[in-house]
Amino acid sequence: MEETTLQAVQRAMPGHGRARIHEKLLSILEIEDKTDVEVSTEAGSTLTLTIFADELVDDGTIRISGEDLKKLGIPDGGKVLVRRKKPLEEQIRAGAESAAGQIKTGAHEIGVKVSDTADRIHKEASDTAGHIGDKAKELSDKIRDETRPIGEKVTQAAKSSAEAIREKIPIGRFSPDVEKALSGLQTEEAKKIRSLLTGAEGSNAAITVKVSSGRSVGNLTIPPEAHLAGIQREDLLLDGKPDMVLKEGDIVYITGPSEAIGFMTRMLEG
Numbered sequence: 001m002e003e004t005t006l007q008a009v010q011r012a013m014p015g016h017g018r019a020r021i022h023e024k025l026l027s028i029l030e031i032e033d034k035t036d037v038e039v040s041t042e043a044g045s046t047l048t049l050t051i052f053a054d055e056l057v058d059d060g061t062i063r064i065s066g067e068d069l070k071k072l073g074i075p076d077g078g079k080v081l082v083r084r085k086k087p088l089e090e091q092i093r094a095g096a097e098s099a100a101g102q103i104k105t106g107a108h109e110i111g112v113k114v115s116d117t118a119d120r121i122h123k124e125a126s127d128t129a130g131h132i133g134d135k136a137k138e139l140s141d142k143i144r145d146e147t148r149p150i151g152e153k154v155t156q157a158a159k160s161s162a163e164a165i166r167e168k169i170p171i172g173r174f175s176p177d178v179e180k181a182l183s184g185l186q187t188e189e190a191k192k193i194r195s196l197l198t199g200a201e202g203s204n205a206a207i208t209v210k211v212s213s214g215r216s217v218g219n220l221t222i223p224p225e226a227h228l229a230g231i232q233r234e235d236l237l238l239d240g241k242p243d244m245v246l247k248e249g250d251i252v253y254i255t256g257p258s259e260a261i262g263f264m265t266r267m268l269e270g
Contacts, residue, residue, distance in 0.1 A: 019052070020051075182206075202258075
């Protein structure tokens with residue numbers, strides 16, 4: 001079924017980006033433990049959360065942090081639709097199949113148009129034997145004028161579909177935490193971060209700031225071999241200037257050797 005409606009109940013413990021459901025709902029949603037799902041409201045608010053199976057949770061509820069309830073704009077006990085989040089490969093495949101369908105439909109329309117026009121040519125040429133040369137030229141021009149818009153339509157459909165598929169394919173390979181963080185950014189800003197991370201050497205990571213100490217970027221002890229690519233605050237990408245003060249919940253994009261990334265993770269997460 002891949003989706004179900006549940007009652008959103010606030011968790012006693014904080015857990016931004018996480019949710020708990022009864023383990024028997026995993027089969028209904030066709031997911032495994034620790035899988036990302038999309039949680040949406042009737043008002044249209046949507047949030048991506050990581051699901052954890054818990055036998056102690058009522059099977060008709062989903063336990064969500066107070067912060068995530070606020071982002072969804074619903075009260076404790078409100079109704080939400082929970083559905084399996086399709087993997088990127090599945091989204092790309094669906095886009096490719098849609099493009100193929102559009103091209104096939106366009107090609108069929110061209111075939112029908114050409115066939116109809118050919119029938120008209122034969123009939124009119126038979127009826128006007130004395131003017132075959134003039135009629136053939138006239139109808140040939142007519143075929144060209146009628147079929148040109150259809151050919152342009154097919155070309156445009158293929159181009160649009162190719163661009164849509166290219167938008168969904170990542171520029172490089174990133175760690176799961178980076179991909180998850182990028183999904184919360186606006187499209188153009190996500191492209192900017194992908195470009196910066198793709199050109200960097202070593203590993204990459206998206207570290208969530210959990211220690212709110214009023215520390216500025218300039219006061220961070222960043223290993224010389226590591227590079228701070230950017231800082232995400234909610235759905236915006238900030239430039240991370242030295243005088244910028246970090247806040248709890250900010251996401252820091254880092255590239256470099258795994259040892260340097262580990263050091264930065266311990267410093268920012270506490």
